[in-house]
Amino acid sequence: AGLGRLHRPRRRQPSAVPDARQGVKDPQVLAALEIVPRHMFVEPGMLAQAYVDISLPIGHNQTISQPYIVARMIELLKDSKKPLHRVLEIGTGCGYQAAVLSCVAQEVYSIERIKPLHELAKANLRPLRIANLRLQYGDGMLGLPQVAPFDGIILAAAGLEVPRALLEQMAIGARLVAPVGAQVQHLQRITRTGKAEWTSETLEACHFVPLRPGIA
Numbered sequence: 001a002g003l004g005r006l007h008r009p010r011r012r013q014p015s016a017v018p019d020a021r022q023g024v025k026d027p028q029v030l031a032a033l034e035i036v037p038r039h040m041f042v043e044p045g046m047l048a049q050a051y052v053d054i055s056l057p058i059g060h061n062q063t064i065s066q067p068y069i070v071a072r073m074i075e076l077l078k079d080s081k082k083p084l085h086r087v088l089e090i091g092t093g094c095g096y097q098a099a100v101l102s103c104v105a106q107e108v109y110s111i112e113r114i115k116p117l118h119e120l121a122k123a124n125l126r127p128l129r130i131a132n133l134r135l136q137y138g139d140g141m142l143g144l145p146q147v148a149p150f151d152g153i154i155l156a157a158a159g160l161e162v163p164r165a166l167l168e169q170m171a172i173g174a175r176l177v178a179p180v181g182a183q184v185q186h187l188q189r190i191t192r193t194g195k196a197e198w199t200s201e202t203l204e205a206c207h208f209v210p211l212r213p214g215i216a
Contacts, residue, residue: 032103041096090140091156095121159211
């Protein structure tokens with residue numbers, strides 16, 4: 001669901017699909033990476049590296065994540081038994097991951113706390129005409145209670161723990177995927193199993209910029 005919503009560029013682009021040996025197997029996620037033109041989200045001076053499986057700076061001490069980690073986190077977010085309806089992304093950055101999410105979820109909401117990056121993401125995403133994506137400028141640690149509950153929440157920055165407000169905005173059965181830690185970080189997947197019950201799995205090591213409160 002969702003692959004048809006993204007206005008595909010006419011020119012065939014190189015693929016940002018991560019090497020399958022890295023372990024990403026979900027065909028819908030891999031198809032989304034095939035469709036989203038990553039070069040539209042990197043700085044002009046780095047176009048030659050747009051389809052290399054690395055993170056790249058986007059200004060304001062932030063980065064565009066490597067395609068592998070984007071694919072891995074979205075794969076962890078998905079439940080093979082049911083579709084993703086409403087997803088929340090914390091940390092829009094340049095908009096790349098939001099575009100990939102829009103291909104696998106019915107509705108995507110993305111929050112960015114740094115105003116120039118929020119504007120950059122809007123500019124990057126405008127040519128793709130993605131109808132099921134909404135960008136918000138604000139404090140991602142507060143989530144979007146007015147739109148909750150979410151079937152999935154994904155964080156593009158690492159805190160020492162997942163903010164309580166985000167846990168409360170998960171639907172029952174929803175998943176949240178986030179990097180957690182300071183110097184040493186690991187991906188964590190949290191599943192809401194009841195009104196006041198969550199289970200947590202600690203997965204592979206990763207490296208993300210820090211999760212910060214407020215707006216800038």
